[in-house]
Amino acid sequence: MAFTVPCRSRWYVVPAIALAALLALAGCTTPTDDGDAATPGSTALPPAEGATQYPLTLTTWAGETVLEQRPERIAVIGFSPNMDALEALGVTPVYTMAEESEWPWRSQEWLSGVEFRDTVTRRDPINFEGIASTRPDLIVATNWVQDEPTFERLSSIAPVLENPTQVKGDQISWQDTQRMIGEALDLSAASDTAVTEAEQTIERVAQENPEYADRTITIATDYTQSGIDYYTAAGGTAEAATRQMGFRPNPLAENFTADAGVADEQIGQLDADVLVVFYTDPASKTAREATPLFQSLPPVAEGRYLGITIDDPDSAMTWVLRRGASVTSLPWTVQRLSERINALGTA
Incomplete structure (x- = not known):
């Protein structure tokens, strides 16, 4: 598998000055257009653990949104760790972006269950219409929201999960991302287990x-x-x-x-x-x-x-x-x- 090297960036993917223009040109692809769509239905979601209390306020650097109840239809945008976190939990989203079929650690069987795999990539404007058409009740966008107008437009579709503070992309804690997503889905224990198992694998490499x-x-x-x-x-x-x-x-x-x-x-x-x-x-x-x-x-x-x-x-x-x-x-x-x-x- 040969992968596409991302554009060289030391902070954000799209400069803030260019984002307003990108927002104005946001794509209009829907599950009935160029995307790869499956039969609509609820997201595959493991049983709730009962630890997360709803309504749950999602506090992000760009603002707050509220999950009134446990989400069942999750849209995912941004970098691959957002999808990875759901896959590790056995949660199948209703929406994702084009690149998510490329990674060698990605289960193709799991990916085939995604309701709408959009044709847009990370280098394209966010497809707000395409996301909205899948009727999500949570948008996982960790390390992806570029500014407050983007956040506001996404949160008009569904509550948005982002980092509490802005952090440089090469210094994001993958453990924190996994646990934050796990809490929102009432799967905190499963997220802790996924983190522990990943750390144990890395530790075994050190021991060997x-x-x-x-x-x-x-x-x-x-x-x-x-x-x-x-x-x-x-x-x-x-x-x-x-x-x-x-x-x-x-x-x-x-x-x-x-x-x-x-x-x-x-x-x-x-x-x-x-x-x-x-x-x-x-x-x-x-x-x-x-x-x-x-x-x-x-x-x-x-x-x-x-x-x-x-x-x-x-x-x-x-x-x-x-x-x-x-x-x-x-x-x-x-x-x-x-x-x-x-x-x-x-x-």
């Missing part, structure tokens, strides 16, 4: 590879035109994942907390015991590896370097380590990353 404790790791993506982004910046999702895998903190990671961009004169700061670089195309990989500065990096010169291109079956790892970490995607990524690193055969 004790040598990681003596190593540092750098993970980056070469976006060709705009340059290299340092993914394992201190405090980010990728660094947290590699530390859970057992790797020790890389002191160089502190240099990229404010700006993930790696300028040509900073190439030396990619140094680590293991270097993993993702590339948007094979030509970019060939070009980068031909540069003397890159060749002089110790992990490259000594065979401790892994280059992964977009056509590689494991290329989805870069998305997970950027914005796509969840209880289903991160265990898959950690296991595949560990296998690829170990295949380097370096001591």
